[in-house]
Amino acid sequence: MDDLLLNDSHPLPAIGFGLYKVDPEVTEDVIVAGVEAGYRLVDGAEFYHNEPQVGAGLRRVDRGQLTVTSKFWGDDEMSRDAVMRSFDATEKALGTNVDVYMIHWPRAKRDQYVDAWRGLIELRDAGRVRTIGVSNFTEEHLRRIIDETGVVPAINQVESHPWLPQHELRAFHDANDIITQAWSPLGRGRLLADPTIGQIADRLGVSPAQVIIRWHLQLGGALIPKSTNPERLRENLDVYGFDLTDADMAAIARLETGERTGTHPDDRD
Numbered sequence: 001m002d003d004l005l006l007n008d009s010h011p012l013p014a015i016g017f018g019l020y021k022v023d024p025e026v027t028e029d030v031i032v033a034g035v036e037a038g039y040r041l042v043d044g045a046e047f048y049h050n051e052p053q054v055g056a057g058l059r060r061v062d063r064g065q066l067t068v069t070s071k072f073w074g075d076d077e078m079s080r081d082a083v084m085r086s087f088d089a090t091e092k093a094l095g096t097n098v099d100v101y102m103i104h105w106p107r108a109k110r111d112q113y114v115d116a117w118r119g120l121i122e123l124r125d126a127g128r129v130r131t132i133g134v135s136n137f138t139e140e141h142l143r144r145i146i147d148e149t150g151v152v153p154a155i156n157q158v159e160s161h162p163w164l165p166q167h168e169l170r171a172f173h174d175a176n177d178i179i180t181q182a183w184s185p186l187g188r189g190r191l192l193a194d195p196t197i198g199q200i201a202d203r204l205g206v207s208p209a210q211v212i213i214r215w216h217l218q219l220g221g222a223l224i225p226k227s228t229n230p231e232r233l234r235e236n237l238d239v240y241g242f243d244l245t246d247a248d249m250a251a252i253a254r255l256e257t258g259e260r261t262g263t264h265p266d267d268r269d
C-alpha cells in the first residue's frame with residue numbers, strides 16, 4: 001500500500017479502515033482482522049464509543065507499525081481545556097498513544113474552533129501527538145485557523161465519494177499542502193450498486209468497491225473505508241493491480257450530484 005507524505009514530513013498510509021458504527025462487541029476482532037489484512041491506519045474517534053475495544057485490539061497486534069487516529073468531538077465545549085480533557089480520556093481508553101488527532105467538526109456557530117485548534121497545536125508541541133489535522137472543515141474554516149495560528153493542518157478528513165468529489169476543496173488542500181482523507185468513501189455502501197461503477201468493475205474483473213477505492217487513489221487522496229468483514233477488508237486493500245483509464249475517471253466524474261450521505265459541516269453545532 002502507498003503512503004502519502006504529510007506536511008509535517010510523516011508518512012500517511014493512503015488507505016486505512018474506519019470504525020464508525022463498529023459494534024464494541026466486535027471491535028477488538030475487527031482491529032485484528034484489519035491488521036492481518038495489511039492495514040496500517042485505524043480511523044477512530046471518541047464519538048464512536050468503542051475506543052476501549054480498539055485499545056484491546058491494538059494490544060493483540062504489532063502496534064508499532066500502525067497509525068492510530070482519534071478525533072475531538074467537542075459537543076459540550078470546543079475550548080483548549082476541553083481538547084485536553086478529551087485527549088486524556090481517549091489515551092486512557094485506548095491504553096496507547098494517539099498518532100493523529102483531529103477536530104471532528106468545526107461547530108462554527110460556537111466560534112470556538114480556533115481555540116480548539118490551539119489545543120491541538122499544544123498537544124503536538126508537547127510531543128503528545130505526532131500529527132494534527134481537522135475534519136469537516138470548509139475552505140473558510142481552514143483559512144481562519146491558518147491565518148490565526150500560522151499552523152496548517154496536515155489532513156482534512158471530509159465526506160467524499162463519486163457523488164461528492166469535493167474538487168474545489170481538494171484544490172485548496174493541494175495548494176496548501178493538506179492531505180484530503182475521504183470519509184464514507186463508498187457513500188456508506190450506497191454507491192456500490194451504481195450501474196456505471198458496476199460496468200467498469202465487470203470490465204476490469206474487480207469489485208465495485210475496488211473501482212471506487214481506485215478512483216480515490218487516482219485523485220491523489222487518502223481514504224478510510226469501513227468494513228467489519230475480513231474478506232471485504234482484504235478486498236478494499238487489493239487495489240494496486242489495476243488502473244482506471246481516463247475514460248473510466250471521466251465516466252465516474254459524471255456521477256457527481258453533490259449528494260451527501262452525512263451532515264453538512266454548517267449544519268452541525
Ligand SMILES: NC(=O)C1=CN([C@@H]2O[C@H](COP(=O)(O)OP(=O)(O)OC[C@H]3O[C@@H](n4cnc5c(N)ncnc54)[C@H](OP(=O)(O)O)[C@@H]3O)[C@@H](O)[C@H]2O)C=CC1
Nearest residue numbers: 018019020183184185186187188189209225226227228232
Ligand atoms: N470525520 C467524520 O465526520 C466522519 C468519519 N467517518 C469515518 O469514515 C469511515 C467510513 O465511512 P462509513 O460511513 O463507514 O462508510 P463507507 O463509505 O466506508 O461504507 C461502509 C459500508 O460499505 C460496506 N462495505 C465496505 N466494503 C465493502 C465491500 N468491499 N463490498 C461491499 N460492501 C462493502 C460496509 O459493510 P460491511 O461492514 O458489512 O462490510 C458498510 O455498510 C467511518 O467508519 C469513520 O471512520 C465516517 C463518517 C463521518
Ligand SMILES: O=C(O)C(=O)[C@@H](O)[C@H](O)C(=O)CO
Nearest residue numbers: 020021045047104261262263
Ligand atoms: O461518523 C462520524 O465520524 C460522524 O461524525 C457522524 O456524525 C456522521 O457524520 C453522521 O453523519 C452521523 O449521522
